[in-house]
Amino acid sequence: MTKTVARGLSLLLCGTMLAAVPSFAQDAQTGGTLRVVTYEPLCLDQNEGSSRNTQTALQDVYDRLVSEDLEGQFHPWIASEWAISDDGLSYAFTIRDGVLFHDGTALDAEAVRVNLQRWVDDKGAGGVPVESVAVDGNVVTVTLKSAYSPLLHDLSEPVLGFVSPASIEKYSKEDRCTGGPDITVGSGPFKVVARTSGQDLILERNDAYAWAPENAVHDGAAYLDRVELRFLTEDAVRVGAVESDQADIATGIPAIAVEDVEANDSLTLLRTEQPGIPWSFWVNQSKPALADVKVREALRIGVDYPSLIEAVFLGTATPAYSALTPGISFGYDAKLEGSWSYDPAAAAALLDEAGWVVGSDGIREKDGERLSLVSLSAVNWNNQQRELFAQGIQANLQQIGVEFTREVLDFATVDARFKANEYDLVDTSQSAAEPNLLFGAFQSEQLWETNTNWGFVNDPALDAELEAALATTDRDERIGHYVKAQEIIKDNAYLIPIANPQVLIAVNNRVQGVTFGTSGQVGSYYDVWLQQ
């Protein structure tokens, strides 16, 4: 499956760069301003708060230790080389010489240590079992408590971009989150020259840049003079901006605009499968009704997901059957496709068997309790299509006697509801290239305080697979464990996958070299250039 994905992606890339590919490096032109309309980052200091949107805006400001390509291979970047001990517990990174932050201070081993230590202290290293971070000359050594094979992947994520320690010391957390020139200081190919909160972020080429990742197309400074990122939340406005040539790239193209963008001669629509966990329902098993696997299964076959996907997503999503999307860099289990199909009669029979009897108002009851389910989602996980889709789910479930309501609330309220365990279902998707995403979503200890096991899944067999997959660096062995994990999740209906979303961006044809990053975000602008 990974092969098909890779092929799909290279087809996409060919589509955009076909003309330039044969003599790509020579043909690239320097100069120009790239205008991008996208979502606003949560926080400009990613250690304090991050989202995929954040990565799109900031991946060119901050450099990372290593670079991951779309095949899941790692390449030297700020670390010129690295060595992993045989027991997989110690990673020694040799830091490249001569790297400078935008403020002129050196990005040396000590600066790397400060950044990694901050990640460990503030974020618990995002669940990575880090024992210590130590410096010896130009070597930074990360020691782990237990083997954790996705470490290189985690270190390659835009979230772990290095911020100038001088800026961390000088500015408060709030200032760094809002960001601005002199505050948002990295070492990347572009530096921040202007920032208006809620409006835009203007980047300018860093002429001193000479430390591009090994897998980049070119060396030295970036091609573009400037990158102007404007933040527009309305889908239709972003589409309008790129259609009227007020922007060169628009992210988050809604399904209903796909036809128009494709019909536009000056635009190209780029799409990729979002890697990670599909848009799904996490099912709260601490609620008695949902602790019954029959009820969970009824929710899975009692809704006509494929037809709804066709009607609502208009070809920009596919039905999901696994806890991982086909876009994940490895480990997707294609065998699960078509594991179930819409069967309202069978769903009703399952609910009957589980003891839920249709009451006077058409909604099922058991021991005086109605089968009424509330699904929670946060505003920033939502979009118009998901809203419409939920109305279809509601109508389908009504027919088998299940009352379904979906509440979309701001993140703080959702967070409080999660903490108070006041929800039956959670609907969202998660994006990352690494199948280890499943650990955070289903391992028995990864509850909401630390991670996203909203379902209170507690299955020793599943835990064993997820933990074993972390203990080995052997790719085939890891794939084996994740395939088993997906089967366990499917067999027990721990997750009800809805749809595999696609990431859609519209790009003006004069823009060359646009790619996707590993977690489905728009890739780095470092190799991007404008035909003049």
Added chain:
Amino acid sequence: MTNLSIEMGGAGRAAGKLRRGRVPLGVLLAGLILTFMVVCALAPGFVAPYDPYAPDLLASLKPPSWAHIFGTDQLGRDIFSRVVHGASYSLYIGLCATALAVAAGIVIGLSAGVAGGVIDLALMRVIDVLLAFPGLLMSMAVVAFLGTGVTNILIAIAIASIPGYARIVRAQVMVVRTSGYVEAARVLGQPPMRTLLRHILPNTVGPLIVLSTLGIGSAILQSAALSYLGLGPKAPTPEWGLMLSEGQGYLRRGWWVGIFPGVFATATIISTTVLGRYIKALTDGRA
């Protein structure tokens, strides 16, 4: 309320036409439309051919045809049926909000007008402050406080329109208070409460009732506006404003999704206004 003087011009003409025993075509049409809306609101199942909530995914986003005269939305729901079912929300909110506002306006206006002095001063200054806010902004603030939903937007719209009615009642009371019959009642030794209820109130409320028919239209408009902004009933409720906002994303692919709820809302609002102005002209003509 501010366009009182503007409407005077039309009043004479309408009254003149009435004297010739003919009802203008526009008014007839407005009456017909409103009657239809009332039927829709009271017996939607009688008018609507389909279940407004039932999706039919095989027929999603179909343009108007004989099977679906207003077409279908993206989930294949029949737009005509949804629009018909939506009438009850708009009429209910429009009527109740206006009734509530008029009732509160009468109490406040009467108290201020009759009591006079400090009470009048205090009440009217509060009303002035409330009048300074645009109606929609005011109702949005109230919804933010009360929460969303049909009942809450009804209350919000009512609160936002109280000041206007209170002002008019007070002005009317000021006029009536010094009129001959009130003087006479007082001289005859009628108790103040009896004077208030038997003489002042009936002579004050008449014009107000007429004005409130005009208010219903703007109350419906406000309810659609609040729902459009997502402050009203939640999807999949077939409320016109909500349907309009759901349809705006499909204007290029399926104009019928958003246009028809908009047409129904517009027709209802214009009809109530036309009818309200006609009734007002009638009563002005008689006076």
